[in-house]
Amino acid sequence: MLQFPHFVHAALFAAALLTSGSAHAQGAPGIEEKAKLCATCHGEHGIPINKQTPVIWGQNEGYLYLQLRDFKSGSRKNDLMGPLAATLEKDDMLALAAYFAKQKWPNLQQPSAPDDVAAKAKTAAGSVGCPACHLEHFQGDGSTARLAGQWQDYLQATMMAFRDKSRGNNPGMSDLMKATSPEDIAALSQYLAGLQIDAYLGQGR
Amino acid sequence: MVRCKMAGALVSALVIGFAGVNLHQALAQEETPAAPTTKHKDAPVASVSQEQLSGAAGDENNFLHTNGNYEQTRYYPGKQINTSNVGKLRPAWIFQTEVKESLETTPIVVGEVMYVTTSFNHVYAINAKTGEAYWHYKHKMGPVTTYCCGPNNRGVAIHGDKVFMGTLDSKLVALDAKTGSLIWQTDIAEPELGYSETMAPTAVDGKILIGTNGGEYGIRGFVRAYDAETGKLLWNFHTIPEDSTGVWATHDATGKDMHRDIEAEKAALKKLGDPYKTLGGGVWQNPAVDLKSKRIFFVVGNPSPDLDGSIRPGDNLYTNSLVSVNLDTGEYVCHFQYIAHDVWDLDAVSPPILVDVKNKDGKSVPGVIHAGKTGNVYVHNRDDCSLIRFSEAMVDQTGMWSLPTPEGTPMLPGANGGVEWSPMAVNPELGLTYAVNLHQPMTYHVESSPYPGGKLWLGGAFKVIPGSEQFGNVTAVDYNTGKIAWQKKTPLPMMGGALATAGGLVFTGEGDGWFRAYDAKSGDVLWSFFASAGVNAPPASYNVDGKQYIVVGAGGNVQLDFKRGNNIIAFTVD
Numbered sequence: 001m002l003q004f005p006h007f008v009h010a011a012l013f014a015a016a017l018l019t020s021g022s023a024h025a026q027g028a029p030g031i032e033e034k035a036k037l038c039a040t041c042h043g044e045h046g047i048p049i050n051k052q053t054p055v056i057w058g059q060n061e062g063y064l065y066l067q068l069r070d071f072k073s074g075s076r077k078n079d080l081m082g083p084l085a086a087t088l089e090k091d092d093m094l095a096l097a098a099y100f101a102k103q104k105w106p107n108l109q110q111p112s113a114p115d116d117v118a119a120k121a122k123t124a125a126g127s128v129g130c131p132a133c134h135l136e137h138f139q140g141d142g143s144t145a146r147l148a149g150q151w152q153d154y155l156q157a158t159m160m161a162f163r164d165k166s167r168g169n170n171p172g173m174s175d176l177m178k179a180t181s182p183e184d185i186a187a188l189s190q191y192l193a194g195l196q197i198d199a200y201l202g203q204g205r
Numbered sequence: 206m207v208r209c210k211m212a213g214a215l216v217s218a219l220v221i222g223f224a225g226v227n228l229h230q231a232l233a234q235e236e237t238p239a240a241p242t243t244k245h246k247d248a249p250v251a252s253v254s255q256e257q258l259s260g261a262a263g264d265e266n267n268f269l270h271t272n273g274n275y276e277q278t279r280y281y282p283g284k285q286i287n288t289s290n291v292g293k294l295r296p297a298w299i300f301q302t303e304v305k306e307s308l309e310t311t312p313i314v315v316g317e318v319m320y321v322t323t324s325f326n327h328v329y330a331i332n333a334k335t336g337e338a339y340w341h342y343k344h345k346m347g348p349v350t351t352y353c354c355g356p357n358n359r360g361v362a363i364h365g366d367k368v369f370m371g372t373l374d375s376k377l378v379a380l381d382a383k384t385g386s387l388i389w390q391t392d393i394a395e396p397e398l399g400y401s402e403t404m405a406p407t408a409v410d411g412k413i414l415i416g417t418n419g420g421e422y423g424i425r426g427f428v429r430a431y432d433a434e435t436g437k438l439l440w441n442f443h444t445i446p447e448d449s450t451g452v453w454a455t456h457d458a459t460g461k462d463m464h465r466d467i468e469a470e471k472a473a474l475k476k477l478g479d480p481y482k483t484l485g486g487g488v489w490q491n492p493a494v495d496l497k498s499k500r501i502f503f504v505v506g507n508p509s510p511d512l513d514g515s516i517r518p519g520d521n522l523y524t525n526s527l528v529s530v531n532l533d534t535g536e537y538v539c540h541f542q543y544i545a546h547d548v549w550d551l552d553a554v555s556p557p558i559l560v561d562v563k564n565k566d567g568k569s570v571p572g573v574i575h576a577g578k579t580g581n582v583y584v585h586n587r588d589d590c591s592l593i594r595f596s597e598a599m600v601d602q603t604g605m606w607s608l609p610t611p612e613g614t615p616m617l618p619g620a621n622g623g624v625e626w627s628p629m630a631v632n633p634e635l636g637l638t639y640a641v642n643l644h645q646p647m648t649y650h651v652e653s654s655p656y657p658g659g660k661l662w663l664g665g666a667f668k669v670i671p672g673s674e675q676f677g678n679v680t681a682v683d684y685n686t687g688k689i690a691w692q693k694k695t696p697l698p699m700m701g702g703a704l705a706t707a708g709g710l711v712f713t714g715e716g717d718g719w720f721r722a723y724d725a726k727s728g729d730v731l732w733s734f735f736a737s738a739g740v741n742a743p744p745a746s747y748n749v750d751g752k753q754y755i756v757v758g759a760g761g762n763v764q765l766d767f768k769r770g771n772n773i774i775a776f777t778v779d
Contacts, residue, residue, distance in 0.1 A: 062347075062349040062396075098348065128666055128668055129667070136766070142348065
């Protein structure tokens with residue numbers, strides 16, 4: 001059984017919110033309050049509660065907004081995020097995206113890939129042109145996700161979900177993953193997870 | 206897929222919790238953003254008149270247009286730096302921008318002031334003699350920026366007392382040329398639908414002309430004119446007409462069979478209707494302007510989705526075409542399509558050049574030339590866009606027009622060309638045009654998917670064949686005969702562009718950091734400089750206080766993954 005250290009806190013918090021009457025009457029909680037709800041899964045300090053839940057702290061703003069938009073519309077299907085996003089309006093999504101983009105991406109302490117895996121990953125990335133959108137350090141930008149330092153399991157699952165189209169909100173990514181072998185995808189997820197790119201961030205953006 | 210298993214009750218609680226929080230009030234508490242311009246001092250720049258802009262081809266002092274002049278010849282008229290002394294060319298100054306990322310800007314020089322742009326839409330005004338910064342503008346970027354090939358920017362346009370730039374979040378900004386402060390900003394098109402800008406605009410007659418990115422995202426492309434004073438839209442030309450089907454051409458402009466299944470396409474057309482709304486057709490580079498006839502000439506990019514033609518039957522007009530429209534109204538005048546129903550992303554991107562050419566009868570006529578991603582230089586009649594000739598192929602075209610398959614089919618040229626967005630330069634005395642080429646073996650893969658609402662939509666993938674030999678060329682083509690005059694191989698595929706000068710030189714840079722001067726007649730390398738980052742931007746030249754400078758950006762390139770840097774380097778002969 002999975003451990004959820006924040007499970008009880010989150011449940012109590014949400015219950016408190018429900019029972020305290022209208023949020024407006026007490027003065028609307030700031031965005032930090034709203035973000036606490038996200039922390040239930042995505043982590044109070046940005047480290048998600050499990051390896052299948054992606055880091056969103058420090059993720060790129062346009063990408064975060066588009067995922068919330070796509071969860072709501074159903075073009076990206078997820079049993080948890082769907083209902084949550086359904087309650088958000090566009091302004092909410094933009095505000096949440098802006099909030100999380102400003103946070104610092106946590107160090108998940110994943111090891112650097114060994115040389116042979118890194119070489120295989122770099123060849124695969126160069127072949128379909130990943131850096132053209134995800135940029136040199138896989139930091140992404142705008143609507144393109146940061147990949148560097150994301151959970152390996154999440155990267156692996158995501159690339160494969162693009163590949164079999166079970167993640168349906170980017171056919172271009174699906175095509176690129178279809179053209180990439182599962183062996184290359186495994187190397188990519190290990191390589192990307194182990195990248196430490198703090199030194200390269202903020203190059204003029 | 207998120208496998209955070211939680212009790213249904215808690216999910217509901219979270220949902221209700223979310224709904225109860227008002228984010229709008231939270232937004233009001235956001236801090237005021239910092240002003241986007243840092244000014245050290247006013248740039249000592251005079252207003253730029255239309256007369257100056259029109260006379261740029263003969264102006265040795267300034268470099269007023271991204272491609273040198275309205276004809277886009279990239280031919281600098283000064284001779285001070287020439288074949289006899291270029292060997293002594295040395296850096297006069299190096300300016301370092303804040304942005305270490307893909308650098309594709311052409312420096313614009315007015316008097317002693319130089320304007321350069323960087324990835325992520327910074328603009329610097331710097332002293333063209335010393336490299337000292339006057340001011341630095343940093344565009345306040347929206348959250349959604351949709352670009353296929355790097356966050357780069359190709360430069361500003363200058364007109365009157367303002368400089369103009371297109372941004373990654375599909376806006377057009379006008380800055381005070383002296384102080385860098387933002388004067389106006391106009392939304393061009395919706396970034397969520399895949400629109401963005403990396404091209405430099407063109408300024409003419411109080412109008413700012415600009416195209417759009419987005420051929421990888423299912424846009425409907427355009428060229429527009431905005432009012433230079435106010436930013437208001439003056440006219441819009443759709444690069445995709447509502448009837449995009451055309452003439453069902455089965456062969457390309459060079460006469461090669463493109464293996465179209467016309468019957469299948471006609472059946473698809475009956476079923477799907479005209480695909481014009483999401484057919485692509487971005488315009489990546491500046492239009493050439495013919496002031497006498499009041500017409501502009503530009504080339505249109507690929508259809509969307511790039512590789513999957515099954516859902517976009519017809520010739521897909523005016524993708525992969527030379528197009529001419531009226532400068533004042535944007536009305537269509539003529540077009541010539543290089544590739545009908547392209548399924549290889551071999552689109553028309555390198556900016557067209559207006560130059561007198563010999564027609565089929567040997568008579569000199571006003572012409573338009575363009576270097577295709579296909580690897581041929583095309584030579585047209587300016588009056589009706591018709592094709593006079595096409596050059597010998599500058600690159601290997603083995604297997605050309607092999608259809609993409611799910612498993613991937615090899616074909617040359619690869620999807621970057623041929624010739625990419627890199628502008629050519631012309632030496633009108635020699636009748637030569639200079640193109641920088643790529644040789645990158647790739648496999649073309651096709652996959653069908655429906656329009657994804659502004660997300661990446663390639664209809665497949667292009668894969669570089671691992672381990673295959675890649676290289677580039679600098680090629681001089683005689684546009685009056687179509688013959689290759691000379692060709693020099695380079696170790697890496699080329700991206701950036703060329704500058705030709707009246708001193709008999711051609712300048713162009715390479716991805717490993719080399720920046721070279723070639724003898725325009727023979728192709729001999731006369732000078733080389735190692736810039737330590739990819740020189741993947743078009744060079745420029747200007748003269749201040751009687752001294753000629755060559756200037757180029759060295760910041761690498763994201764599309765070819767060339768070493769990044771952040772330098773603008775100006776050279777003189779001491």
